[in-house]
Amino acid sequence: MELVVASAVGVLTAGGVYLILRLRAFPVILGLALLSYAVNVFLFATGRLAINAPPVLQKYGEAAYTDPLPQALVLTAIVISFGMTAVLVMIALGAYIEADDDRIDMTGDDEAAGKDSTA
């Protein structure tokens, strides 16, 4: 099971990193979404894995509980990463509407290349 989680985190990270290295805003946003999954699952996994042991206290008898702290941290992280994604989307959208182009690299070469492609 550990291998499954670790490899999933690795795959999500690799996909996310590849996408954030693209040249357009939208793939970068997708990449950040993938990275958010990866980071959240990774943080959650620092509490180690347990099955059928949710951190909800049972009234009767002894029960095993998994580590609640990473869960609490990840819960807010999920919501915050949504906020971050929303802001990013908004900025990307604004930039696109203003500039009619959703390229994100602003080097001299790229500007020239951008002109070439539109010409």
Added chain:
Amino acid sequence: MSSGSSLLPIIAILPFLGALVPGVMIRAGRSACATFTAIPTILALVMLGVLVPDVMRGEVIQWRVEWLPQLGLSASFFLDGLGMLFAGMILGMGLLITLYARFYLSGEDPMGQFYTYLLLFQGAMLGIVISDNILLLLIFWELTSLTSFLLIGYWKHLPEGRQGARMALAVTGAGGLAMIGGMLILGQIAGSYELTEILTQGDAIKASEWYLPALILILIGAFTKSAQFPFHFWLPHAMAAPTPVSAYLHSATMVKAGVFLMARMWPVLAGTDAWFYIVATTGLVTMVLGALIAIFKDDLKALLAFSTVSHLGLLTMLLGFGTKFAAIVAVFHVINHLTFKAALFMSAGIVDHEAHTRDIKRLGGLAKLMPITAAIGMVTALSMAGIPLFNGFLSKEMMLDAASETAWAGSHWAVPAAATLGALLSVAYSFRFIAHVFLGPVRDDYPSKPHDPPFGMWAAPAFLAVFVVLIGVLPAVVVGPLVAVAGGAVIGGGELPYYSLKIWHGVNTALIMSIIAVAGGLVVLSLHRPLDRLWQAAPRPEAKVIFDALIDASAAVTGWVTRALHNGAISRYLAIFVVATVGLGIAAWNGGALAPRTREMLPIPPVVAVGWVLLVVATFLVVTMHRRRFQALVLIGVIGLMVSVGFVYLSAPDLALTQISVETVTIMLLLLALHFLPKTTPLESPLWRRTRDGVIAVTAGVAVAGLAMAFLMRDFSSISDFHLANSYTGGGGTNVVNVILVDFRGYDTYGEIIVLGIAGLTIFALMEALLNGPAARRLRNADFANDRSRDRHPLMMVIATRAMMPIAVMVGVYIFLRGHNQPGGGFVAGLVISIALLMQYMASGFAWTQERKRIEYHAMIGWGVVVAGLTGVGAWLAGKPFLTSAYGYIDLPGIEEFGLGSAFLFDLGVFLTVLGAVMLMLYSLSRIARYAGETVNVEPMDYDPSSRVEAARNGGE
């Protein structure tokens, strides 16, 4: 602690408080401004005066407040003889400069600004001399660099002023950095950052193997500040400052800070060979070199600046000798140098002010035109030359005495000869100052006809000149006790060596050296014209050129690095960031030891394997198909779903609930945005680039997977057990995750909902800016008709969402209420209800839904934060810290038992903020549609069957 010790922090803070006043008082006039600048200085002087009797008795006054004792940080001050001497000089000179500057600055100069800078600088200097904690001292040390930058560059319109200020900041700032290192080492050796503690550890410090590095670093700081060779070059360039600044910084304060520090550290650092050869040699070289250059300077202030360099060298040399006698001579000369040099600067300023030039070649004969200024200038210059009856003579004799007994590398004549040469040169430039400025025939080509200034302007230098004579005639009476107590502080207590402050010591070596110096100085002066020609013709290294070349070279290097890293392409930054992070991770991995595995792997059931395959395939497809944006979005949804399912399986129901609702909202958001964005991404990167990115991505993925694996296979203890144990008893809830969020880590959550609220408002503001700009026009002209559905508000959907609305709200409320004890809570509830509302927007369109909205989302965010905050504040009423929770249980018949407590209210705040923020974000996005030519629907659906029945009926009648 003596009774007066609490005055110390007040003295230290007075100039800083006072600095707030001049900027305001300048509106009341220049004199009022100067008066209000003088008040804090006078108050501080009076308080210092109260402490003087105690210090003169040999007491050390201490005051301390611990701040971070673990780091050795405390606000602590102490006052002994040395500190008192310097504090008195700083405050006294500050007062005189305030008076002088009132008359010196012209009406066009912003005087309030000047006085503010002056007081800030004064406060920083004062801080240096009375700090006990060396970390505090370092802060004041840096503050003097910063405030002197402001003062030197006060005339912002002059390029020399700006360049001089920048050079001073660069040199003294760099020295300050070195000194931080030295002081930290010193503190480590001594085991304390308190000066009073360090000063008792002299033997341990000198014996430590870290003594030499600490010494060199501290000396770099002191030498740069006190303009010692080879760092002397900044001081003459700092002369571009207004003369009051020069007089203050370069006579009494800034440049004396280095000397002060060497004197302060004298008991712990001096006395070794390293100290002698570094400090005494540097001082000696600086003394001779400074005096030599001074002779050939035509600018009055430049002459005085190099003379200051020379005298600072003299002081450094005396401290470097390492004998108690020489240290006491240094203290005595500090006082003498202050009196004559400050007066000289002020008279040079008066000459400049009246004659509109300070070029010596254009001056001469001023004694007849401005007799008072000439008298002051001549008296003080004679003192600088070391002529009997003036105070400079006394300390110079004692200096020569000390030098005559010093052997340098086995040679008994090197130091005395060099010291005599320094004295000779100093006589030459002092006499030149007198002869070429004040004596000689009256000329008729001054840029402005000079005459004596008003009393206010010459009062300060005259006051100092009186001291020059008084000390010169009656040294033991006027400053004897002060020298004794300050000198005693420098040498670290114990017996004072034999010395006598009197004019006539008989015919001794020092007197003979002195006579040689005066005679030689007169010869040099008489030969000044040919020597000057020779000097101007000789090639000399120009320090400013070297300095500028160094600065340009380092700017070029940093510019190159910056451009290489920051070329404007974000993909490059991200690539560098990822590679660097992975590299650092690998370095850390190799550098540390890994604990052995302590956990067994859990089995992998087939369902999980299927989920894993789904996730991996979906990720792979997102990457390979990301150019087709809609498909990629759908696949992202699959991944999110798998992650949520994984959370359910791995005992994290709260996370699963949150993930799945966030997932829904995110996809809606991206879909909305994609409507206005291109639907495909063009293929732009060449193959090598995609390969390179792929390699980076896979490396990062493998690294993260390895790290995750390492975590997963090991047990380690954390604070989680505390949360499990105290969740019910302390927080009143059985859902530990929720209790952590709203109770244990409530502060954190409070911050996070504020961030979320800010994100929502940011989006709203961005949209406002966008839609009020040129983008709005572009949007109106854009053609989205092809993307538009013909049945935008389908009947089925409208009906279904209407029916689901109350159910969804019900679910939301339920999740909210049970949150404290069962999976759920404010975050999830907020998301669920926002999804329910969003469905109305989707089904019936923006305008229709907007009209039925009762609450503004902005207000909802605000209320959420306020409710959560007030809940936290409520704890204060019970005398508890912020966000301490109180709770009780309510067992209403018919529904599940639920806890009602302050945490519940806090969660309500979370709920409101989340709901408001999410709605505001999506609502902002959909506003674009209005500008993009979306028709506004007033009906809930496009096609209403009932209206057709109506129409048919109407038509039938």
